Amino acid sequence: MKQIVPLHINGDIHEVAIEPGATLLRVLREHLGLIGTKRGCDSGGCGCCTVHLDGKAVYSCMTFALQVAGRKITTIEGLSPDGRLNRLQDAFVEAGAVQCGYCTCGMIMAAQQLLDVTQTPTEEEIRRAIAGNLCRCTGYHKIVAAIKLASAP
Amino acid sequence: MALPKLREFITPADAQGVLNALRNYQDRALIVAGGTFLHGLESRGLLTHVEALIDIQRLGLDYLESGKDGLKLGATALFADLETMPEIRNDPWLGAIKDALVFPPVQVKNAATIGGSVAASCPFFDVPISFMCLDGVVKCRGSSGMRDIPMQEFFTGLFANAMENGEFMVELAIPRPRTRSASAFMKVETNANDLAILNAAVRIDVDESGTCSDARVIAGGGVGETPIRLSDAEQVLVRQRLTPEICARAGLSAKGSVNPISDHRASAAYRSEMTRVMVNRALRQALDRLRQ
């Protein structure tokens, strides 16, 4: 039985008819066309589906859409509402932290939460913050460099 | 996630609503808290019968309280919130919880709940054995009222526990120790998103003369279908003045009491040896905390 619920995403409210078992990831990509959030493992192992729920990074593939009705959801699209990249996104470009790009949106969402609470994180804190995100291309060095760049005073 | 028989997602506003839904659907209902282990259950083919998901996150069970008797941790309180409790960060007796919370990735800490970690009854999890070494008590609610289940009696098999059909967990209580006490947790893992190869949680209590008055040694992560309390290792510690040599002897005893599994993560022999190493190191860590 589908339920129609309001989802608060990137400042907009979407009324969506949702099947009981649908994950937030599926609703974002298939119902709302917000395909910046990527589907990798679909089972909590890779991090590329990371979004913010009330400002905290979560795996959208492990979140039931019906559980988050009414709560504040931010996706990668929400970091650049006027079409201009934010500081962290710019730093990823500048540091060359993107190769195939599949992990990038999730990495940025995980790193953004860190920067939201810690202005100048240590390398250890950066590596912990992205420990739930896999990258198969970069070897992580440039990703860590990008996050440092974005947090430099 | 494939839940082929799923018909309904229920979001009760109170505990009675949960009990009603559990009664209506019997064993065809599944409680959802953080939802982070549902893939784990589904991929093992354990959710094919589920017709209703019951979300318990709107019952107000996300409290974390500390009083003179100990901690009262609501079943839907998040790992991320538990981690920021000042007592968890600073107090030696709660060191095992602090240690265990280092491991899950941020995205899991922001969703996983205390109740879900315990109720999942997965022998490879870390956080539950840190509760177990502190003599945590599961408070569950059913149609005939509340019931207490000590954590050391809670796990009855792989993904199985002592809660009855129709009951659900509402709180974990952790008693405050009466004497000086410290605890610690250690783990061997492959990477941040994998389950433990082996883990150990220990607690030591000492009296005024510095003699060990009580101890807990728990091992998990492939030592069996449930985490195991290693009483023989505990007996090596009790009534002794704790030294690194005694810790090493307890580690050796722990190794002798487990009969681990072999799987794609590690062989039984490696797990046995790691039981010795991790119990010894966790005891040394707890001992250091006691001296702080």
Ligand SMILES: Cc1cc2nc3c(=O)[nH]c(=O)nc-3n(C[C@H](O)[C@H](O)[C@H](O)COP(=O)(O)OP(=O)(O)OC[C@H]3O[C@@H](n4cnc5c(N)ncnc54)[C@H](O)[C@@H]3O)c2cc1C
């Ligand atoms: C990528 C990843 C990494 C992880 N790393 C670690 C780690 O390093 N250390 C560690 O300890 N754990 C780790 N975990 C496991 C994690 O701790 C558990 O998945 C989590 O604690 C489960 O809690 P939840 O609230 O998400 O439960 P859910 O997934 O919602 O539920 C799990 C089970 O418990 C039942 N349940 C939940 N709450 C209740 C209740 N109140 N009463 C009765 N039944 C209930 C559900 O019906 C279900 O069977 C990891 C998980 C993932 C996905």
Ligand code: FES
């Ligand atoms: S798609 Fe969600 S963690 Fe991989």
Ligand code: FES
């Ligand atoms: S850039 Fe390809 S996976 Fe990270």
